[in-house]
Amino acid sequence: MIVAEQKPIEEIMEYISPYNRILLVGCNECVTVCAAGGRKEVGILSSALQMAFMKEGKTLEVKEITLERQCDPEYVEELVTHIDQAEVVLSMACGCGVQEIARRFSAKLVFPALNTKFMGASERQGVWAERCQGCGDCILGLTGGICPVARCSKRLLNGPCGGSTGGNCEISKDVDCVWNIIWERLKSLGMEDRYEEVMTAKDWRPSWHGGPRKIIREDLAE
Amino acid sequence: MKTESKLEKVLASGQLAVTSECGPPRGARPEKVREKTEMLKGCVDAINVTDNQTAMVRMSSFAACIIIKQMGLDPILQMVSRDRNRLAMQSDIIGAYAHGINTMLCLSGDHTHFGDHPMAVSVYDIDSVQAIQMVKKMRDEGKFQGGGDIDTPPKMFIGAAANPFADPFELRVARLAKKVNAGVDFIQTQCIYNLDKFEIWMKGVCDRGLDKKVSILAGITPMKSVGMAKYMKNRVPGMDVPDELIKRMAGVPKEKQPEEGIKIAVESIERLKEVKGVAGFHIMAIEWEQKVRELVERAGLLPRPQL
Ligand code: SF4
Ligand code: SF4
Numbered sequence: 001m002i003v004a005e006q007k008p009i010e011e012i013m014e015y016i017s018p019y020n021r022i023l024l025v026g027c028n029e030c031v032t033v034c035a036a037g038g039r040k041e042v043g044i045l046s047s048a049l050q051m052a053f054m055k056e057g058k059t060l061e062v063k064e065i066t067l068e069r070q071c072d073p074e075y076v077e078e079l080v081t082h083i084d085q086a087e088v089v090l091s092m093a094c095g096c097g098v099q100e101i102a103r104r105f106s107a108k109l110v111f112p113a114l115n116t117k118f119m120g121a122s123e124r125q126g127v128w129a130e131r132c133q134g135c136g137d138c139i140l141g142l143t144g145g146i147c148p149v150a151r152c153s154k155r156l157l158n159g160p161c162g163g164s165t166g167g168n169c170e171i172s173k174d175v176d177c178v179w180n181i182i183w184e185r186l187k188s189l190g191m192e193d194r195y196e197e198v199m200t201a202k203d204w205r206p207s208w209h210g211g212p213r214k215i216i217r218e219d220l221a222e
Numbered sequence: 223m224k225t226e227s228k229l230e231k232v233l234a235s236g237q238l239a240v241t242s243e244c245g246p247p248r249g250a251r252p253e254k255v256r257e258k259t260e261m262l263k264g265c266v267d268a269i270n271v272t273d274n275q276t277a278m279v280r281m282s283s284f285a286a287c288i289i290i291k292q293m294g295l296d297p298i299l300q301m302v303s304r305d306r307n308r309l310a311m312q313s314d315i316i317g318a319y320a321h322g323i324n325t326m327l328c329l330s331g332d333h334t335h336f337g338d339h340p341m342a343v344s345v346y347d348i349d350s351v352q353a354i355q356m357v358k359k360m361r362d363e364g365k366f367q368g369g370g371d372i373d374t375p376p377k378m379f380i381g382a383a384a385n386p387f388a389d390p391f392e393l394r395v396a397r398l399a400k401k402v403n404a405g406v407d408f409i410q411t412q413c414i415y416n417l418d419k420f421e422i423w424m425k426g427v428c429d430r431g432l433d434k435k436v437s438i439l440a441g442i443t444p445m446k447s448v449g450m451a452k453y454m455k456n457r458v459p460g461m462d463v464p465d466e467l468i469k470r471m472a473g474v475p476k477e478k479q480p481e482e483g484i485k486i487a488v489e490s491i492e493r494l495k496e497v498k499g500v501a502g503f504h505i506m507a508i509e510w511e512q513k514v515r516e517l518v519e520r521a522g523l524l525p526r527p528q529l
Binding site for chain 2: 157162163166183
């Protein structure tokens, strides 16, 4: 899923303090699961902002809506009936959702309430960690299902580097050395031999270095 | 001979090679490079020039290498893949070779996290193993990494680093094998303080015959003080400093500690000379270049061969 977290309230206040009526839009997908921008968080942020306005002797009208999927035009369309009443929109979706609103409502300012962080998984209650950087040419089949592109601090395809210590990455004791994980995994799969095959330089064109990406499925596109 | 590299010649002659290191200054001070180089004259075969070591901005390795070259000595161009993509790396390699620099060291480099620009992008277009492949392809096939022909290819003698003390230990011989497969010519190891562990690693290296395919220079860093020993043990990732060594340094008065550090280094070299597969020494006297001559001399590594 896409993992995000809320921006500091002060930053959000800087965006919206000139206004009195806002549309606060959550999303029912990834950001709900990572507890950053679902219905519940929309309610909490709404109250927090109204209190912050009150402290400054002002009032804030908030219309709260949580869409099924903010990155999907079909659901964003549901905002049509509310958009005119609001001066600005504050989005609690990931960056994709924010941009979908910006695209659909050309005359309306939209601000992000979240910082979109990464594509990851839940490690345990309340902890999410990065797993994939969408490099566009997945090599998990060669690395025992563990990604060095996203999870090695130096993106080494032939790690571990000389800084790997006791299972930790050289940058911090709080970061796992992914090459240690890959090695353990190859061992438990009985695939130790795989390790010595040199992984050649990656073609980064399918990734973010080839310019903005788009997929056109001829079989589905209208 | 694959190259004109003096280091290659010394190694081919079967004599123990000696390299040392020069960290370029954090400013436009060519005289600093000259001062350090002057101290190493006649006591080493080649001088590594670090590339933004510990991710701190310094005079470029390339530029400092040229200064050393102009003094008639043999620099080793260090190149980390942290700061440059493959285009920039290859253009620097051609440029360096055009200035007569014929030996280089391919590294991934310390993470930017450690340095003075932690906010910078870490490039890592390729890693150190892939860098070795790239430089070898440039040299042996006359081709750029991207496949195009090079008009007059750079003939680099290719080095890399190995850290026998990093984890997982059981992978450390295999990681070296990867670099050998990629085409590395020589290896400089991490500073060796735990000689027992180094010997176990070397045995693994020799058992697989890797010592026949690559020349391994054992890394030596003399310690100036017990404080430095403790710092290395606790703060530098992938460094193995046994407690006995710290005790030994702590056991002598402060003013005698530098001498004790040199003594330990000399003893280490003497012991390592007997280890099968050790083809020479890489002496990293960090900001202590003035001691290299004495150390090399006391370890019986002078005079250096004139080739
Ligand atoms: S290899 Fe690429 S696509 Fe596969 S998990 Fe890693 S970053 Fe994602
Ligand atoms: S310690 Fe491991 S995860 Fe960290 S940079 Fe080195 S190889 Fe990558």
